[in-house]
Amino acid sequence: MALIDCDDLVFRYPYAERPVLDGVSLAIGAGERIAVLGANGSGKTTLARFIAGLLPDVAMKAERGSVSMEGRPWPAWTIAERSAAVQFVGQVPAQQLSGCAFTVYDELAFGPCNLALPEADVRARVEEALTICNLRHLVERDPFTLSGGEQQRLSIGAALAMKPRVLVLDEPTSNLDPESRDAFIEQLAALPASLTVIVFEVALRPSMALASRFLLFDGGRIVADGGASDVLTDPRCIAALGETSVARAAGSVRAAGGWPAGTPLPLTVPEASDAFAEVRRALRR
Amino acid sequence: MAAWESYAGKGLLFTPGASVMHRANPLTSLIVTLWAISFAAILPVAGTALLTLAIIAFAFACGIGPTTLKRLAITMIPFGIALFLVHGVLVHAPDSVRYGPVSLSRGGFHDAAVLFFRLAAMLAASLLFVSTTHPSDMLKSLDARGVSPVVSYLIASPLLLLEPLSLRAKGIRDAQQARGMDLSGSWRARIGALPAMLIPLIALALSDLDHRVLILTGRAFRAHKRRTVLGAPPDDPGQMWFRRVLAVVAVAQLGVPLLWR
Numbered sequence: 171m172a173l174i175d176c177d178d179l180v181f182r183y184p185y186a187e188r189p190v191l192d193g194v195s196l197a198i199g200a201g202e203r204i205a206v207l208g209a210n211g212s213g214k215t216t217l218a219r220f221i222a223g224l225l226p227d228v229a230m231k232a233e234r235g236s237v238s239m240e241g242r243p244w245p246a247w248t249i250a251e252r253s254a255a256v257q258f259v260g261q262v263p264a265q266q267l268s269g270c271a272f273t274v275y276d277e278l279a280f281g282p283c284n285l286a287l288p289e290a291d292v293r294a295r296v297e298e299a300l301t302i303c304n305l306r307h308l309v310e311r312d313p314f315t316l317s318g319g320e321q322q323r324l325s326i327g328a329a330l331a332m333k334p335r336v337l338v339l340d341e342p343t344s345n346l347d348p349e350s351r352d353a354f355i356e357q358l359a360a361l362p363a364s365l366t367v368i369v370f371e372v373a374l375r376p377s378m379a380l381a382s383r384f385l386l387f388d389g390g391r392i393v394a395d396g397g398a399s400d401v402l403t404d405p406r407c408i409a410a411l412g413e414t415s416v417a418r419a420a421g422s423v424r425a426a427g428g429w430p431a432g433t434p435l436p437l438t439v440p441e442a443s444d445a446f447a448e449v450r451r452a453l454r455r
Numbered sequence: 456m457a458a459w460e461s462y463a464g465k466g467l468l469f470t471p472g473a474s475v476m477h478r479a480n481p482l483t484s485l486i487v488t489l490w491a492i493s494f495a496a497i498l499p500v501a502g503t504a505l506l507t508l509a510i511i512a513f514a515f516a517c518g519i520g521p522t523t524l525k526r527l528a529i530t531m532i533p534f535g536i537a538l539f540l541v542h543g544v545l546v547h548a549p550d551s552v553r554y555g556p557v558s559l560s561r562g563g564f565h566d567a568a569v570l571f572f573r574l575a576a577m578l579a580a581s582l583l584f585v586s587t588t589h590p591s592d593m594l595k596s597l598d599a600r601g602v603s604p605v606v607s608y609l610i611a612s613p614l615l616l617l618e619p620l621s622l623r624a625k626g627i628r629d630a631q632q633a634r635g636m637d638l639s640g641s642w643r644a645r646i647g648a649l650p651a652m653l654i655p656l657i658a659l660a661l662s663d664l665d666h667r668v669l670i671l672t673g674r675a676f677r678a679h680k681r682r683t684v685l686g687a688p689p690d691d692p693g694q695m696w697f698r699r700v701l702a703v704v705a706v707a708q709l710g711v712p713l714l715w716r
Contacts, residue, residue, distance in 0.1 A: 252677035258673055264619060265666040268674060272591040274604045276685075281674035283683040284604070292683050314619050332674065376553050 171241060172197035173366060177198045177344045178219060179235035189233065190216050192390030198366060200335070205377035206370045207401070208387035209410040214370040215261070215340050221368060222258035222338040223247065229240045239336070250285060256336040257329035259322075261344050266325030270287060274305055274324055277313045302360055303327035303352075319350025323357060330361070337361070339369040343376045355379040363446065374402065374414050378438060388411075398437050418444040423449060467614065468526070468585045474517035476587035480690045481596040486698045486705070488584040493705040495576035497712055500565070503572035510579040519586045526578055535571045542567035592612055592688045599687040604677055620660065626654050 176196040182189040190213035198204060198221075208214045219225040220237050223244035236243045239255055260266055271277035278299050282292040287354070301307045303323045308316065313324055329337060343351045347400060358380045361367060371377045377384065384401035386394035388410065394401045401407055403417070413421065420435045420442065427437075430452040436442040471477070476484055491510065495503050514523040548560040594607040628638070631651050637644050671677075 222673075225672070242483075249672060250675050250680070253673055253675040253678065258669070260666060260669075263665070265663055266670055268670060268676075269616055269667055270594075270608050270671075272589075272611070272615065276591065279685055283685065284675040284678055286679040286681060286683055287682055289685060292685060312615075314615060328674065 171201045172201075173200040173239065173242070174198040174221060175238045176221065177235050177238070179217075179237065181220070181225070181350070183230070183235055189231075189390055191220070194390070194392060195235075196385070196392060198336075198368065200366055201364055202366055202383055203369075203381045204368045204383045204385065205365075205381035206368065206385045206387050206392075207374075207377060207407060207411055208370070208372070209374060212410075214387055218258065218338050218340045218368070218370045222256050222336075223252045223407055225260060247376075251332075253281065253332055253338055254285065255334060256338065257332050257334040258338045259325050259329050259340065259342060263318045263321030263325060263345055264314065266328070267321065268328070271313060272333070273309065274311050274313055274316070275300075275309045278328050278331045279327060285332075295333060299327035299331040302330060302362075303357060316385060317350070318345045319347070319353065322346060322350070322354060324394040326357070334365070336366040336368065339367065341371055341373075342369065343371070344375055351376065372411060374382070374411060378402075378414070399434055401437060402437055407442065418448060420445060428453065465592065468522075468582065470519050470522060472518045472584050472587065473646040474519075474587065476513075476517045476583065480688050480693075481588045481593040482600065482690070483694045483698050484584050484588045485593070486701045488580045490701045492577045493709050495573050495580070498573075498576075500569045500572055503569070503576045507572055507576040507579050510583055514579070514583050514586070515703055516584070517587055519583070521584060523579065523582045526582055527575065529697065530578060531571070531575050534574070535567075538571050539564060540565040560639055574616045578691035595684050595687045596690070598682050598684045599690070603680075604682055608671075608676075620656075623659060624652070625655055627652055627659075666697050 173198070176194055176198075179191050179194040180189050181191040194217060206214060206217065209293050216225070220232070223237070223239070225233055226245065238244070239247070242254065268277060268280045271280050275296060278296045280294050284296045287295075300309065303326055305320075305323060306321060308324075313321065316324060322345070326337075326339075326342070343354055346354055351423055355376050358367070358369075359374070367380060369377060369380055378398060382397070384394075384396065384398055385392050386404060386407050388403050388406055393406060394404045402414070412418075414437050416439060417437050420429065423429050423433065429449060433445060433448055433452075436445040462534060473620040476487075479487075491506065495506055510523060511520065512525070514520045518629055539638060543560055544563075545556055546563055547558065548563050550556040550562050551560040590611065594611055597607050597610075598604070604673070628636075636648050637650055667692070
């Protein structure tokens with residue numbers, strides 16, 4: 171049984187002509203690292219909220235289908251159970267703060283304290299999140315005075331302090347400058363291996379740094395599902411999100427007739443190193 | 456950087472220290488403040504003046520005298536001038552006596568003095584409380600007493616969200632000015648510009664509210680009736696009994712004179 175099962179999900183916003191989710195079916199296994207790619211306005215955030223159990227709510231319900239974790243649909247979970255099972259981190263860092271903590275330490279402790287855990291457990295969780303998210307030097311700072319990148323690290327730390335089994339990240343790098351984005355990508359690599367991570371992105375680089383499975387989301391449906399070489403070279407993915415700079419360079423070589431037939435286009439620098447060596451050998455022959 | 460230092464720009468009045476008010480449990484400080492406010496409501500004018508002086512002296516003993524006095528003066532001096540002008544000069548009373556173009560009322564001045572010292576005593580007591588009690592400690596005390604997390608949230612969030620909201624207001628003002636909104640003209644032009652400022656500010660605040668509800672739900676807010684409290688301010692039976700007695704006195708000193716009449 172999949173850890174998370176999304177079964178024929180159809181959802182339409184009030185007064186919308188077309189559903190934003192149009193029969194989404196998806197099975198996510200424990201420990202998977204998944205990137206859901208799609209253009210702006212494609213419905214990624216709505217799908218992310220359904221997967222994280224934030225939808226359906228009182229006002230917004232699916233027309234058909236449901237999302238379950240371990241076989242139980244989200245509405246059957248209590249708030250405490252769900253928050254210990256899955257955590258969602260949204261796009262705008264300042265909106266991810268609780269608004270009830272005067273320091274970074276208190277922000278990290280806010281969720282575990284709400285779970286009424288013993289004080290020693292809360293402190294242990296906070297210490298772990300401080301280390302993973304590199305926040306120890308900011309521990310006494312007011313969360314609202316942090317930079318966007320620091321706030322994003324804090325919101326992920328606060329999510330990790332809940333010890334979830336699934337972490338859902340909605341465009342986590344959209345508000346970060348290049349330096350903060352690189353630091354954030356390094357941080358993602360340091361997440362516990364047992365954690366299932368689903369990142370919804372428009373950017374290819376953080377997705378490739380994190381995921382081993384890629385889904386292309388278009389027109390309210392998942393239109394491609396596979397590894398990086400399958401999905402990122404899909405023309406629909408290229409049309410919506412573009413290519414990596416390595417793939418673009420290799421594509422130019424191929425367009426000029428210099429790419430050997432049968433050699434796949436590389437997506438990353440390590441792949442490019444091997445592929446371009448192959449091209450050099452072919453040109454010498 | 457210590458936690459309190461990061462609040463300097465957030466409009467919090469807390470000043471760190473080791474005085475008896477700083478060391479007291481925040482609930483004890485709160486009850487003392489409420490008792491002083493209640494006392495100020497029933498004292499005659501000389502009593503409220505003495506109470507104000509006593510609170511200021513206590514503030515100096517707690518190491519926050521200059522800042523308390525400055526904040527009190529900034530608020531009360533213009534307010535006092537307005538009170539004495541309105542009650543003693545502008546409002547015509549039966550005992551008004553004309554001095555050339557103005558008429559002065561002894562009764563009006565007395566009423567102004569009653570109001571002035573009453574408010575000064577209440578404000579001084581409140582300043583003493585907020586300057587010696589960190590809001591975070593107050594929240595932890597409430598949590599430790601089993602008060603609903605909602606109450607703590609209602610106290611904390613306005614303090615924490617005020618600055619982000621004012622920064623956003625400045626951003627909206629700059630964006631609207633870049634689009635041609637004129638804030639340098641007459642008061643009519645300024646009032647006319649208000650909707651262009653307020654509508655996006657309110658819309659964004661409501662959007663934030665939606666996100667914050669999701670975040671709070673995701674962090675198990677109100678999942679249990681009581682939260683774990685980290686580093687709750689110390690409390691003891693002596694302070695608890697002191698609070699109970701003072702709370703009864705505060706209510707009685709307001710209620711007994713009413714019944715007596």
